[in-house]
Amino acid sequence: MELLKVEDIRKAFGSLQVLDGVSFEMEKGDTKVIIGPSGTGKSTLLRCINLLTKPDSGTVWLDGVEVTDPKTNINHIRSSIGMVFQNFNLVTHLKVLDNVRIGPMRVKRIDKKRATDLALEKLARVGLTDKVNSYPAELSGGQQQRVSIARALAMEPKLILFDEPTSALDPELIGEVLAVMEDLAQSGMSLVVVTHEIGFAHSVADEIIFLEGGIILEQSPPEKMFTEPKHQRTREFLQKIAHLDGYESRASEET
Amino acid sequence: MNQLSILINGMPLLLKGLVVTLELGVGFIALGLVLGLLLASGQIYGNRLVRIFCSGFVQIFRGIPAMVLLFIFYFGLAQLNINMSAFVASMIAMGLRSAAYQCEVFRGAMQSIRSGQVVAVQALGMNLLQRIRYVVLPQSLRYCLAPWSNEFAAEIKDASLCYAIGVTEIMRQGRYIITATFGNAMLIYVTVALIFLGVTSTGLWLLRRWERRLRVPGL
Amino acid sequence: MNLVFDWSWLGPLGRGLLVTFELTLIAVSAGFVFGLLLAVGRVYGNRPIRLLSSTYLTFFRGTPMLVQIFIIYFGLPSVGIMLSSFVSGVLALTLNSAAYQAEYFRGSILAVNKDEIVAVRTLGMTPLQAIRHVVIPQTLRMVIPSWCNQLINLLKFSSLVYMIRVPELMYEGRLLAMFTYRNFEIFLIVGAMYLATVLVLSQVLRVLERKVRIPGLGAKGA
Numbered sequence: 042m043e044l045l046k047v048e049d050i051r052k053a054f055g056s057l058q059v060l061d062g063v064s065f066e067m068e069k070g071d072t073k074v075i076i077g078p079s080g081t082g083k084s085t086l087l088r089c090i091n092l093l094t095k096p097d098s099g100t101v102w103l104d105g106v107e108v109t110d111p112k113t114n115i116n117h118i119r120s121s122i123g124m125v126f127q128n129f130n131l132v133t134h135l136k137v138l139d140n141v142r143i144g145p146m147r148v149k150r151i152d153k154k155r156a157t158d159l160a161l162e163k164l165a166r167v168g169l170t171d172k173v174n175s176y177p178a179e180l181s182g183g184q185q186q187r188v189s190i191a192r193a194l195a196m197e198p199k200l201i202l203f204d205e206p207t208s209a210l211d212p213e214l215i216g217e218v219l220a221v222m223e224d225l226a227q228s229g230m231s232l233v234v235v236t237h238e239i240g241f242a243h244s245v246a247d248e249i250i251f252l253e254g255g256i257i258l259e260q261s262p263p264e265k266m267f268t269e270p271k272h273q274r275t276r277e278f279l280q281k282i283a284h285l286d287g288y289e290s291r292a293s294e295e296t
Numbered sequence: 297m298n299q300l301s302i303l304i305n306g307m308p309l310l311l312k313g314l315v316v317t318l319e320l321g322v323g324f325i326a327l328g329l330v331l332g333l334l335l336a337s338g339q340i341y342g343n344r345l346v347r348i349f350c351s352g353f354v355q356i357f358r359g360i361p362a363m364v365l366l367f368i369f370y371f372g373l374a375q376l377n378i379n380m381s382a383f384v385a386s387m388i389a390m391g392l393r394s395a396a397y398q399c400e401v402f403r404g405a406m407q408s409i410r411s412g413q414v415v416a417v418q419a420l421g422m423n424l425l426q427r428i429r430y431v432v433l434p435q436s437l438r439y440c441l442a443p444w445s446n447e448f449a450a451e452i453k454d455a456s457l458c459y460a461i462g463v464t465e466i467m468r469q470g471r472y473i474i475t476a477t478f479g480n481a482m483l484i485y486v487t488v489a490l491i492f493l494g495v496t497s498t499g500l501w502l503l504r505r506w507e508r509r510l511r512v513p514g515l
Numbered sequence: 516m517n518l519v520f521d522w523s524w525l526g527p528l529g530r531g532l533l534v535t536f537e538l539t540l541i542a543v544s545a546g547f548v549f550g551l552l553l554a555v556g557r558v559y560g561n562r563p564i565r566l567l568s569s570t571y572l573t574f575f576r577g578t579p580m581l582v583q584i585f586i587i588y589f590g591l592p593s594v595g596i597m598l599s600s601f602v603s604g605v606l607a608l609t610l611n612s613a614a615y616q617a618e619y620f621r622g623s624i625l626a627v628n629k630d631e632i633v634a635v636r637t638l639g640m641t642p643l644q645a646i647r648h649v650v651i652p653q654t655l656r657m658v659i660p661s662w663c664n665q666l667i668n669l670l671k672f673s674s675l676v677y678m679i680r681v682p683e684l685m686y687e688g689r690l691l692a693m694f695t696y697r698n699f700e701i702f703l704i705v706g707a708m709y710l711a712t713v714l715v716l717s718q719v720l721r722v723l724e725r726k727v728r729i730p731g732l733g734a735k736g737a
Binding site for chain 2: 713
């Protein structure tokens with residue numbers, strides 16, 4: 042059974058149809074990267090998966106449980122889906138350690154000692170053991186984002202959603218966050234990542250989803266997407282991004 | 297008997313009055329705190345009906361002068377055969393008024409919480425009550441301490457208004473000293489003023505110290 | 516519980532309301548001028564002026580309005596100065612209002628971009644000219660929201676001068692209640708009149724505020 046199944050999601054904000062029938066599936070251990078022009082609903086799609094945004098129609102299934110069913114306990118589902126935000130969203134008045142262990146302690150009701158051990162383990166994993174007693178405002182952007190990844194990991198989720206995790210970071214800090222994400226992907230964690238980082242998409246994704254105009258225009262493994270994009274729009278988009286990134290895809294060379 | 301000795305002799309009386317003033321002031325501020333928090337929560341998290349009620353309440357009790365409210369609750373209710381002491385009437389009237397003012401302070405603080413953090417802990421699986429308890433409230437507390445301190449100082453001073461409906465607080469004691477013992481009005485009232493100044497300054501100083509202890513980088 | 520309403524009440528109450536407006540308007544205008552002076556003194560003055568200014572501000576903001584009214588009405592005669600009720604009332608309201616307005620002014624004076632002042636000084640303007648042409652125009656615009664707030668507060672606090680027999684709304688209400696014994700109804704109406712005035716005033720001021728807004732000029736902490 043697939044880990045995540047998203048079926049025919051539609052969402053409109055006012056008169057703007059942001060998602061117009063989006064469906065995809067993923068297996069455990071997959072890394073899916075969603076790319077596309079800004080404002081096309083990539084974040085909205087992500088938020089429909091853990092129901093932070095309620096889709097107008099369509100269903101989401103996580104490990105056989107229907108997330109979109111009103112009778113499902115959504116908080117219970119959310120505790121098994123991790124989310125990492127563009128603006129980190131660490132709780133300002135809590136120290137790093139508290140930020141990471143508040144989820145296990147208060148949502149999963151794990152006792153303090155075990156939660157602390159868990160938090161320290163995850164913080165070590167993202168390389169921030171020396172910052173456990175700092176406040177978020179005292180950390181760099183890259184460090185804050187790594188803390189928020191640790192926070193998601195501490196819940197031992199089945200799936201982690203990344204909403205443009207590096208878009209708010211200074212260029213020299215992007216690498217440290219992508220490194221952590223790559224490490225997660227290779228150790229078998231299931232990820233859905235919305236990003237503009239083509240290099241990351243190319244080396245880590247199992248499949249790239251190109252979202253434009255509210256629908257999935259194209260969906261294929263990275264090698265295929267970059268060398269033989271099926272649509273003109275995909276080709277144009279990739280060229281624009283690759284150009285920004287300094288990363289040349291072979292497709293652009295052929296024009 | 298010269299003026300200074302009249303003042304010194306009258307001091308115990310003034311201080312007795314001060315105690316009553318403080319009892320009133322702290323009392324209705326405390327009432328207002330509890331009620332104000334409820335009103336603010338209602339305005340942010342409640343459904344349409346609750347929100348309308350809360351903002352209606354706030355508009356009314358902020359828009360009507362304190363003096364009028366005191367008269368309505370003391371003389372007005374007495375006319376309807378609801379009798380209570382001036383002290384109790386003051387507590388109720390000023391307490392409700394305080395709730396309306398404090399609600400605005402709390403509401404402002406709650407609304408300035410950066411919502412991204414609330415969404416983040418929502419994504420962890422926290423329910424509404426948990427979100428309020430672990431993110432909204434601790435941050436609101438820090439945000440509202442400064443405006444709340446101002447509100448506190450203003451309301452302690454407003455306790456003096458209860459003189460009008462006959463409560464034997466510091467103003468009334470001052471009046472007694474002037475009329476019954478021929479005290480100099482200027483001297484006595486300036487003293488009363490300075491006593492109030494001392495009380496509000498001390499209160500503000502304590503609150504500032506507390507604010508400093510709660511301070512967290514980034515907030 | 517039988518409630519009564521008498522249309523004839525609206526006569527005296529209406530007169531009282533007019534007096535309330537009168538009081539408020541005079542006090543807020545005089546307080547405006549005086550408050551501005553206090554603020555300028557507090558920010559730009561030399562040491563003795565700053566000290567005087569902040570003492571004044573501390574006293575009038577840290578003590579209850581009622582005590583201030585009593586000091587002026589009962590206290591001044593005992594040192595030889597006799598003022599009528601109305602004048603005492605206006606004076607007390609003015610002095611108090613000036614203190615609060617000075618705070619708003621001080622905040623917005625400090626918020627004016629110092630670089631702009633430096634720029635006109637390099638053109639050759641004296642400090643006084645700089646204050647007059649750069650600081651004050653911006654300050655005046657920035658304080659508008661706070662000033663509107665102060666106007667409404669003053670309107671409500673004017674009710675206190677009933678105690679020194681100024682014939683404003685509260686006083687008329689009390690007089691009426693003493694004769695008719697209809698405390699509940701009358702003060703409810705008085706309350707409603709204040710409330711209505713406050714609500715209408717808030718709306719009018721909000722519209723006015725929007726009309727004088729200049730993009731880029733915001734009230735920073737005013």
